[in-house]
Amino acid sequence: MIKPFYLDLSEQEIELIQAELGNILRSGQLILAKHTETFENEFARYVGTQYAVSLNSCTSGLQALLMLKGAKHRKVAVPTNTNFASVAAILREGGIPIFMDMNPNYFVPDLEILQYTHEKHPDIIGVVWVHIGGIITPDFFEIAEYCRTNNLFLIEDAAHAHGSMLNNVKAGNFGDGGVFSFFPTKVMTTIEGGIVTTNSLEEAELIRSIRNQGKRKGNYGGLHYDLGNSWRMSEIEAYIGLIQLAKLDQMIAHRAMAVNNIIPILEKLNIDYCSIKHMTQASLYKFIIKFKNGCTASEIKTKFSEENIILGGAVYNVPCHKQPVFENLSFEPADLFISDKYCPQHICLPIHSGTTDEDIDSLILAVKKHII
Numbered sequence: 001m002i003k004p005f006y007l008d009l010s011e012q013e014i015e016l017i018q019a020e021l022g023n024i025l026r027s028g029q030l031i032l033a034k035h036t037e038t039f040e041n042e043f044a045r046y047v048g049t050q051y052a053v054s055l056n057s058c059t060s061g062l063q064a065l066l067m068l069k070g071a072k073h074r075k076v077a078v079p080t081n082t083n084f085a086s087v088a089a090i091l092r093e094g095g096i097p098i099f100m101d102m103n104p105n106y107f108v109p110d111l112e113i114l115q116y117t118h119e120k121h122p123d124i125i126g127v128v129w130v131h132i133g134g135i136i137t138p139d140f141f142e143i144a145e146y147c148r149t150n151n152l153f154l155i156e157d158a159a160h161a162h163g164s165m166l167n168n169v170k171a172g173n174f175g176d177g178g179v180f181s182f183f184p185t186k187v188m189t190t191i192e193g194g195i196v197t198t199n200s201l202e203e204a205e206l207i208r209s210i211r212n213q214g215k216r217k218g219n220y221g222g223l224h225y226d227l228g229n230s231w232r233m234s235e236i237e238a239y240i241g242l243i244q245l246a247k248l249d250q251m252i253a254h255r256a257m258a259v260n261n262i263i264p265i266l267e268k269l270n271i272d273y274c275s276i277k278h279m280t281q282a283s284l285y286k287f288i289i290k291f292k293n294g295c296t297a298s299e300i301k302t303k304f305s306e307e308n309i310i311l312g313g314a315v316y317n318v319p320c321h322k323q324p325v326f327e328n329l330s331f332e333p334a335d336l337f338i339s340d341k342y343c344p345q346h347i348c349l350p351i352h353s354g355t356t357d358e359d360i361d362s363l364i365l366a367v368k369k370h371i372i
């Protein structure tokens with residue numbers, strides 16, 4: 001059975017975590033102690049930003065950044081092809097999400113789509129950009145420049161993009177703050193968790209406060225300065241993060257090996273997929289394969305499951321403007337027609353750092369049989 005998720009921890013690593021959990025419990029320092037600090041420093045170093053601040057989830061990190069950017073009652077552009085959380089964070093912060101369509105080649109918006117959205121909504125104050133499946137659009141430097149020159153903040157929702165790089169710049173280091181998720185299915189995990197990356201000392205300090213009930217500068221006494229929350233990461237999660245981060249590039253390289261074996265077959269069969277060739281490195285959280293009309297994604301999922309291959313979640317078969325929870329948000333259907341057309345028509349192969357050579361052979365056979 002080929003499954004979409006794989007927890008990449010060796011027996012030795014699990015033993016290390018068990019032993020360290022004992023040490024943490026005995027020390028009584030369960031949160032905001034040495035592992036959290038080391039993990040944040042190491043993650044910032046990996047992404048290339050000056051600071052990183054860990055939290056209990058990516059969603060909290062997005063909301064914290066939106067709070068700092070003043071999103072309340074203001075319009076914020078966001079792709080419709082994203083996880084619920086990107087849009088929910090804007091709404092929870094009291095902002096107004098403005099949906100952007102996507103470029104079918106990469107399943108993310110592009111500069112033209114952003115400019116169109118901005119012309120139509122000159123009052124947007126910023127953008128929550130999402131590197132879907134770990135794909136950084138080829139024109140992302142231009143997008144960052146456009147945001148800078150037009151006074152729009154650019155938050156990168158990098159929940160899928162650990163280690164993704166365009167022209168040697170890592171996701172999370174292009175704009176005015178990035179946020180990563182460490183949910184169990186992600187490229188690396190801390191079980192639950194998230195982290196904000198930023199080059200602003202002031203914002204890093206404020207996020208440290210917001211995640212800790214508004215207590216500033218490590219002052220854990222009685223004064224609360226910001227309307228924060230209880231959004232801390234625990235010490236054991238930070239320790240797991242350190243173990244995962246140490247082998248992140250290795251885990252990504254394994255995903256790349258699998259994908260590089262499959263791409264030539266897709267090209268030979270004229271099967272369309274989202275290319276990552278323009279990137280220095282892609283996290284390959286999801287490898288997006290597009291299929292033509294005639295089948296639904298759930299029919300293809302059933303066919304694969306009959307071959308003992310479980311396809312994981314796609315990114316995304318239902319774009320956010322079609323989600324029941326967001327039905328009251330306003331948009332013009334004609335503005336989102338590419339997402340409407342392509343989102344339902346793709347699958348993501350179950351590829352991860354545990355994918356074996358036999359798995360690759362089985363995936364190739366199933367693709368040849370079931371994708372047209």
Ligand SMILES: Cc1ncc(COP(=O)(O)O)c(C=O)c1O
Pocket residue numbers: 056057058059060082083085086130157159160180181182183193194
């Ligand atoms: C694009 C995107 N943003 C944000 C999130 C939220 O992450 P978390 O579960 O860590 O809050 C997810 C979760 O899957 C996601 O896919």
